[in-house]
Amino acid sequence: MGSMRMVLREDLGMRLPEIVDPKQVTGCGSEFDVCPGAGLSIDEISRELYGDGLRTSLELGRYRASYAAHSTDPAVLAQASSGGVMTAVAQFLIQNGLVDAATIVRFEYGNGTGPRPIEYLAWSLKDLMAGQGSKYCPTSVNLLVRECMERGGKYLFCGTPCQVAALRLAIRKHPELGVLFPLTMAHFCGGFRDYRQLDWIIRKHGLDPVDVEYFRFRGNGQPGGMCIRTQSGKMVEEPYPQYLRDCPVPKLKRCTFCIDGTGHLADFACGDAWLPRYMNDDCPWSIIIARSEAAVGIIDEMARLGQLAIEPLAFEDVVRSQKSNLTSKVKRQYKRMKLYSLVGTTMPKWDVELPCGSNTYGGELAVLLGKRLYRCQTLMRIRRRLSRYRTLVLMKRTLEALSRSLIRGDKAL
Numbered sequence: 437m438g439s440m441r442m443v444l445r446e447d448l449g450m451r452l453p454e455i456v457d458p459k460q461v462t463g464c465g466s467e468f469d470v471c472p473g474a475g476l477s478i479d480e481i482s483r484e485l486y487g488d489g490l491r492t493s494l495e496l497g498r499y500r501a502s503y504a505a506h507s508t509d510p511a512v513l514a515q516a517s518s519g520g521v522m523t524a525v526a527q528f529l530i531q532n533g534l535v536d537a538a539t540i541v542r543f544e545y546g547n548g549t550g551p552r553p554i555e556y557l558a559w560s561l562k563d564l565m566a567g568q569g570s571k572y573c574p575t576s577v578n579l580l581v582r583e584c585m586e587r588g589g590k591y592l593f594c595g596t597p598c599q600v601a602a603l604r605l606a607i608r609k610h611p612e613l614g615v616l617f618p619l620t621m622a623h624f625c626g627g628f629r630d631y632r633q634l635d636w637i638i639r640k641h642g643l644d645p646v647d648v649e650y651f652r653f654r655g656n657g658q659p660g661g662m663c664i665r666t667q668s669g670k671m672v673e674e675p676y677p678q679y680l681r682d683c684p685v686p687k688l689k690r691c692t693f694c695i696d697g698t699g700h701l702a703d704f705a706c707g708d709a710w711l712p713r714y715m716n717d718d719c720p721w722s723i724i725i726a727r728s729e730a731a732v733g734i735i736d737e738m739a740r741l742g743q744l745a746i747e748p749l750a751f752e753d754v755v756r757s758q759k760s761n762l763t764s765k766v767k768r769q770y771k772r773m774k775l776y777s778l779v780g781t782t783m784p785k786w787d788v789e790l791p792c793g794s795n796t797y798g799g800e801l802a803v804l805l806g807k808r809l810y811r812c813q814t815l816m817r818i819r820r821r822l823s824r825y826r827t828l829v830l831m832k833r834t835l836e837a838l839s840r841s842l843i844r845g846d847k848a849l
């Protein structure tokens with residue numbers, strides 16, 4: 437740890453790892469063993485964590501209980517993506533000394549770029565509320581592991597399913613990290629696009645990303661909406677997920693081959709309650725899957741204290757609420773991965789047998805060709821811009837040469 441750092445690459449719209457100390461990084465060392473990008477033994481790790489006796493499925497992983505739930509604090513609900521449960525649970529853990537702080541993410545502004553997420557440790561409700569709302573873009577909460585190691589103490593690790601998976605792989609190598617992170621919490625996850633999408637959303641409304649002083653993807657109700665505010669006082673709002681339609685930036689490749697839509701390796705996994713019963717309610721609701729005994733005890737205690745409103749939710753309803761994401765990640769994955777393998781794409785490796793779903797190779801091929809076509813169009817657009825640029829450069833050089841020769845002529849006179 438410490439031999440690599442994440443560097444913001446605006447041209448690619450994400451942070452990429454950069455080697456700080458080449459002597460420590462061999463290309464086959466421990467830093468690569470804990471990267472979930474190559475896939476992982478998700479079922480084996482889940483069994484190690486939660487035992488063999490629990491109900492399990494490819495869609496939801498191993499779990500003890502599932503609930504529809506929401507925070508009972510109106511201030512937490514106002515800023516939340518859905519029911520504010522991630523913030524409420526983190527607050528309960530900090531308040532009761534079960535952890536010292538939580539790893540979360542907020543937006544940063546004014547660095548000469550559009551809004552970019554920054555990971556930080558939240559020690560109080562105020563800190564937690566500053567990071568509320570889903571960041572549908574790359575984040576780097578795993579960078580906080582080092583800071584937590586240096587500080588010591590106990591932390592709630594909160595992140596995407598793959599970030600939790602990276603932590604689980606690290607704990608396998610360094611068991612002492614398990615003491616540092618006694619509890620983990622993941623979002624349900626349908627994947628995301630890079631920061632170019634974020635800038636695209638802002639530009640679509642005729643605004644300059646650099647001028648933005650506040651941005652949120654979600655908030656203010658279920659499903660709530662996106663909000664942009666600029667330094668010059670302009671404000672735009674658009675409902676979720678309407679503002680994401682027709683975005684030309686593709687989903688990250690790794691997300692396309694991800695099978696973990698519901699945070700299989702986290703004690704608490706939280707998502708939206710996309711079910712009519714909850715969508716039609718005045719109050720926004722989330723879903724919580726509790727995998728460990730500790731997680732079940734915490735949810736029950738929060739409900740008893742009136743900090744969470746909960747209703748038990750059947751397994752089938754959780755799956756139904758996530759239908760499109762789980763269809764893509766579980767049911768369509770086998771044929772999709774086969775097809776991409778045939779065209780030479782390296783696939784993440786999983787230790788589970790994916791079902792040969794009812795999708796067709798033809799259908800998946802059409803999707804793949806559509807994506808390739810899109811990439812070609814983007815390249816062509818860039819080339820066109822470049823050739824326009826080259827023409828401009830040529831014109832500029834001709835004018836310069838002309839003016840030079842005129843000046844020489846002048847001097848000769």
Ligand SMILES: Cc1cc2nc3c(=O)[nH]c(=O)nc-3n(C[C@H](O)[C@H](O)[C@H](O)COP(=O)(O)OP(=O)(O)OC[C@H]3O[C@@H](n4cnc5c(N)ncnc54)[C@H](O)[C@@H]3O)c2cc1C
Pocket residue numbers: 515516517518519520521522523524540541542564567568569570571572573574575577594595596623624625626627628706707708709722723758761
């Ligand atoms: C990339 C992504 C994809 C998602 N896909 C789905 C989906 O397909 N289906 C579904 O039902 N739900 C999905 N969710 C979860 C959903 O958007 C809500 O986050 C969830 O319902 C919890 O809402 P809440 O009101 O309890 O959270 P809040 O009270 O708003 O708290 C959210 C917490 O998560 C942290 N956070 C937000 N984004 C990130 C991030 N990218 N990385 C690390 N930490 C972060 C925040 O800092 C905050 O602490 C996704 C979330 C993300 C970030």
Ligand code: SF4
Pocket residue numbers: 596597598599625626627628690691692694695696
């Ligand atoms: S879809 Fe999978 S790989 Fe992509 S961010 Fe979510 S958990 Fe990570």
